[in-house]
Amino acid sequence: MHLKKACRRNYYYFYLSTVVIFLAWVGPSTLKKIGIDRSKLTEEQKRLPENAVSALKVADGLKVALFASEPMMTNPTNMDIDQKGRVWITEAYNYRINLHPDHPRKAEGDRILILEDTNGDGKADTSKVFYQDTSINAALGISVLGNKVIVSCSPYVFMLTDSDGDDKADKKEILFQGIGGEQHDHAIHAFTFGPDGKLYFNFGNAGDSILDKNGNIVRDVEGNSVNSSGKPYRQGMVFRCDMDGSNFEVLANNFRNNYEVAVDAFGNLWQSDNDDDGNRGVRINYILEYGNYGYTDEMTGAGWRARRVNMEDSIPIQHWHLNDPGVVPNLLQTGSGSPTGMLIYEGNMLPAVFQNQMIHSEPGHNIVRSYPVKKNGAGYTAQIVNIVESIDDEWFRPSDVCIAPDGSLFIADWYDPGVGGHQVGDLNRGRVFRVAPDVSNYEVPSFSINTTLDAIKALENPNLATRYLAWKKLHEQGTSVENDLVNIFNSSDNPRFRARAFWLLTKLPGKGNDYVNKALHDKNEDLRVAAFKAARELKLDLIPLVKEVVKDPSPQIRREALIALRHNTSSEAPGLWAELAQQYDGKDRWYLEALGISADKQWDSYFAAWKSKAGDNWNTAAGRDIVWRSRAKAALPLLASIIQDSNIDPEKNLKFFRAFDFHTDPSKQDILLSLLNGNHPSQKIITTYALLQLDTTNLAMTNDIKNAIDRSLEASKGTGQFLDLLARYKIKNKNPELLTMAVKNKNDELREMAAKILIANNGGSLVKSAVHKDTATAMTLVGALGGSEDPKVKDMLQSVLMDKSINLKVRQKATQMFGNGYTGQEKLMTLVSSKKLPVELKSTAQKVLLKAWRSDIQSQAKAFFNQGAGNTSFQPVATLIKLNGNSDNGKKMFTNVCSSCHQVNNNGIDFGPNLSEIGAKYAREGLYEAVLHPDAGIAFGYEGYVFKTKDGNQVLGYITSQSKEDLSVKMMGGSVSKIKKSDIVSQKPYEHSLMPTGLVSGMKQQEVVDLIEYLSALKKKS
Known part of the structure; x- marks a missing residue:
């Protein structure tokens, strides 16, 4: 069976290769002359490299050109561009071979390629193999830093060194290891060189933990083990460290699949994060350092579907626990998608709207776009502006974006009928595009770091590899280049150039404090932000700096002052925090979360200082928010007083009940008990929610409590709270x-x-x-x-x-x-x-x-029932995609066959991924593969497990949530079973997709074609 499939595939690609050669010989100009336009091309012709550009729409003022394609390279997962303008590619021919044993493979392993345009015509004409072996199969990240190349490929991060300059790796060393997610998209991602000389990187929630080169668990600078156990970190994380892996920091946590972190010249961090498939919750994040980003419950680790007080009313918001105190808000939610590589464009070749902004590849929607930001209080707002998008080729899957030394944008295209879901539909194609106002040639600026002036010029380059070499050269020269750097800092009209010079100046021996103070008094707000970031890195005495800005009109500066007070043991810190807290306006969630991050582990003293300063005037909208966000023991009675305020409708302010979940002090039990009886106009509601927040583990069941339960049960009949009370109190x-x-x-x-x-x-x-x-x-x-x-x-x-x-x-x-x-x-x-x-x-x-x-x-x-093997006579996918389907009939087939597991626009059963926009994620080929061969690709988070419990029961489903005590398992039909971990005898991975393998065996071929016709049209409505 596998042999036949391989033969069909080989024949198919032989046919395509023949067409490629013919069209290349005829040439694009000939095609134009004989009047061929895209609407007249066959599907096979549309997917030929020479027709790739015609499928793309580009922003005004820009053009796009094909830089490289198969057979020179295939399946690019990640990309970097060196100081010579050469494109480095990590290929993934051996993508998920552990899950696809029938796929062809390269026994010698995947490759790292260097593609170069030697004659400046804008097309790569040479390809070199820098490194190849099975340890880098489907690597998800590459960073080129001089003669060293960092390759991210779970469970390892490798440092490859080209010692003799022959473009071949001479040495491979382990930088980190023991990282979860081998051959998994939610694993370790690409490294980025920051303006401070440090490495920035992240992993998704398959990463789990990280070990050093010697196999020891990495501990961060605060002594925490870096793993996702909840002590204190969960799920995906963002990291920073020195070039050798030391001084390791966890900068943020609790993401799902934060794919690639981007760092701007001021040290600000930006990234995307993917939702659980089909929930329209893909997001863009500004990284508030040390923040929790809410993919799972901060305290218990429970998933976003788990019932909780004050649960958000829409899934995209619910998905990130955005109603919970302690969750940093999202910069932007973009709906569905499968986000990948991101950068900050700090050049001037692209139009102004893209300058100094994020540029992001989004293969789920066949698009590359930007998110121009505006400051908004202590945070930001953003919008979406498209750069390059596919017109009619759903195989366009931009996997990464990079900036060349000339300022042009390069796009790596995975080129596949689908994206994600542990699946690959095409192993033989892949492209790289170049975007610029003029793409007729590619001239890399002359590059040198031989003199200080040359190095400073290189430091201003928009290309990261160039900036790295310049930074390294200038840093090595030390104080001898101080005056030149000061000149840039004082005189440049580009704040980002000034920031780059500033970071180097802070590294001069004994000069860090001077330049931090200088930047702190600058007129440019972003440089002042950078001053605080540098001061924290340098471990300066932060109290004098905070004193200078404690009344600053800029909430962005006060935000950084708050982060500077985090874990600060100075006796002055609580008073300064209180002053900063007094300036919270009751609306700026970014500022409120900065207050929370700042007070971590010191809530009691910080909160007491604020309460002393606020006095009896604490009960304002802003004050109530601070009480809600606080983890101080003294906040608990204030929560109760807010709840009991007769002017506040408790049902519209359930967040104050939810706040009790984030307190661990035993006194909260007595405070909750005190809420059971009162004279509030909505006392029944207060009693019900207080009962739901009580810890029943060692609760003495008094008559007062029994009466309160009875009253609440009577008042909450027919509601979820009624059922929650019965379960909690075992009634x-x-x-x-x-x-x-x-x-x-x-x-x-x-x-x-x-x-x-x-x-x-x-x-x-x-x-x-x-x-x-x-x-x-x-x-x-x-x-x-x-x-x-x-x-x-x-x-x-x-x-x-x-x-x-x-x-x-x-x-x-x-x-x-x-x-x-x-x-x-x-x-x-x-x-x-x-x-x-x-x-x-x-x-x-x-x-x-x-x-x-x-x-x-x-x-x-x-x-x-003597049914045989069912219908196995479907024609090959290459033939099926050419057949016409009836969408109306396909919708009926979906209702009859698929809606028992999937939803489309809220119709159907919520079990498998939501398919409301599945037509954007998969081209027809990918949809056919998913329907005909569901075992070939399983969306992350939907992997099945068989659980056997002590009572002999067996449950099959996927895990939607787990805490220390319980697992929630979603079963066919959409029901959720909560299983106590102590009752589980065994837990085994299910060897198949939870989507039935024989789903279509009872369908006629035309019915399958109709179904795909319907599914392919399910896309986001513009």
């Missing part, structure tokens, strides 16, 4: 109310929760009685029970389907629900094969089992 006597919710509640999730609790509370007799009552009630109730793997629920459903006194439609529904889940499919198959299933239910069971997502059960069912 067993509300089965009639639970039955009502399971039957009548309009919220699917709450209906299922109520049904589960009802069965767990021995409410089976009530269920049986209700099922016999009337068909509509029975159908609803059986549907609510169907999402559970609980053995008691399965027994109940089995008793219903076997009971011939119940309406047949209800029994058929019970059969469908009984066959849900890992154990359900097995139990239904056993009933069928043992011929114990009533004959009138055989056809229902047959439909369920032939579509079982457990491949072993599906195989058994096909054999039992």
Whole structure:
């Protein structure tokens, strides 16, 4: 089977190669002369390199040209450009070969290439292999720094050195190791050289931890082990260190897949972060140093789907816990996507709108764009401006962007029918484009660092590799270049050139404090920000600096002063923090989070100083926010007083209840108990939420508490809070109310929760009685029970389907629900094969089992029902993509086949990735591969596990959230099962996609074509 597939692939590429050679011989000008336009090209012709540029739309004032393509290079994952203007590429022919054993591979490993345009015509004409072996398969990052090249490829970061200048690596050393995410996009990413002479980099949430070159766990400068265990860091992180890996810092944490960090001349950091697929939560972040960015719960590590007080009302916001105190706000949310490489463009060749701004590659939407920012209080706002976008070629997948020494923009194009999801559809193509006002030639500026003036000129270059060499040369010369650098700092009309000179001046022995003070008094706000960043790096006495700016009109400067007070043990620090806190306006969330970061580990003293200064006037909008954000013991009674304020509607201010979750002082228990009784107009609401925040572990159940629970249960009937109270306090006597919710509640999730609790509370007799009552009630109730793997629920459903006194439609529904889940499919198959299933239910069971997502059960069912292997006669994808489909019919096929696991525009079951914009992420080829061969690519976060628990139950699904005590597992049908970790006997990865492998085996070929037609049109509406 694999041999046949390989032969078809080889034939296909032979055909393409022939067309490439023919068109290259004919030439683009000939094509133009004979009147061929893009609309008349076949799909194969459109994807030829010489037609690539015609598929792209570029911003006004710019042009785009193809710099390099296959067969010179393929599958570029990352890129850098050296001081000579040469393009360095990390290839990924061996992409995910551990997951794709049928893919061809290079036994000698992937390559690092150097592409060069030797004649200046704007096209690469030579290609060299700098390094190749299996240790760099699908490397995700490359940084060229003189004769040293940093390659990021989990579990390693390598330092490759070209000792003799022959463009071949002579030495390979480990810089870091032990990093999670081998062959994974959420792993270690590219390194960037900062203006301060340090390395900046990040890893996504598959990174887990990092070891040094000797295999020892890296500890940051504060002594913390660098791992994602929550002590104190979680998920993806941003790092800074010296060139040798020392002085390691974690600058921010709790990202999902922060792909590449970009650093500007002032030392500001910017990056993107990907959401869980399909949730329209992709974001751009300004990095507030030492901030928590909210992908998981800061305290418990629970995922964003986990129920919590004051839960955000929309998924893109909910996704990042943005209602929680201690979460830094997002600069910009861009919707769906699969973001990759990013840079800060500090040149002047591109139009003004892109100068000094982020430039970002977004392969999920086939686009490269910029996010021009404006200062807004202590933070920023941003907009989206497109630079290059694909018109009609969905294979355009920009994986990285870089700036050449002449200021032009280069784009690496992965070129593939899909992006992400552990999948690759094409191994033989890849491109590099160049963007500039004029792309007819490529002239690299002459480069030298032989003299100080040459080095300073090179320091002003927009290319990072050039700046690195200049920085290194000037730094090595020490005080001999001080006057020249001072001249740049004092006289240049470009603040970014001044900043670069400033950073070097701060490194001069014994001069750092002088130049920090000089910059701190500069008229330029950004240089003053840089002064604080440099002062922190130099470990200067920060108190005098903070004193100078404590009343500064600029919130950006005060933000940096706050970060400077973080972990500062001076006796003056609390008073200074209080003064800065007094200037919070009650609106600027960036400033509020800077206050929180500043007070870390010193909340009690900092908060006390503020409260003393505020006195009785603390209860303002700004003051209440500071109380909400605080982790001080003294904030707890103030939270209670805010909640009890009769002028404040507690239901509209649930954030103050949520704030209790972030306090660890034992006194919070008594304060919450004090909220159970009061005279507030909305006291019932206060009582309910106070009960939900109490720690029940060692709670003495007094009559007051019992009465409070009873009142709250009565007041919250039919709501999620009612169910939460029952679960938290293990209340067993509300089965009639639970039955009502399971039957009548309009919220699917709450209906299922109520049904589960009802069965767990021995409410089976009530269920049986209700099922016999009337068909509509029975159908609803059986549907609510169907999402559970609980053995008691399965027994109940089995008793219903076997009971011939119940309406047949209800029994058929019970059969469908009984066959849900890992154990359900097995139990239904056993009933069928043992011929114990009533004959009138055989056809229902047959439909369920032939579509079982457990491949072993599906195989058994096909054999039992004599169905053979199903439809395996589909034509190759290369043929299918040429067939015309009917989108309306495809929508029907989606509803019938796919909506049991996927949503489109809020219709369907929320189990697999949301497909509302799937047409932007995958071209038709990628969609066909995903539908026909789901095992070939599994979206990150949707990997299945089989859990066996102490009661003998087995649960199959993917982990949506986990805390220290619990796992939440989402199962087929969208139901979530919470499992105590202490009850888990075994946890094994599921060897298949949770999307059924035989999904389309019962479909006709045209129905599959129609389905793809519908899916391919699902894109973001402009």
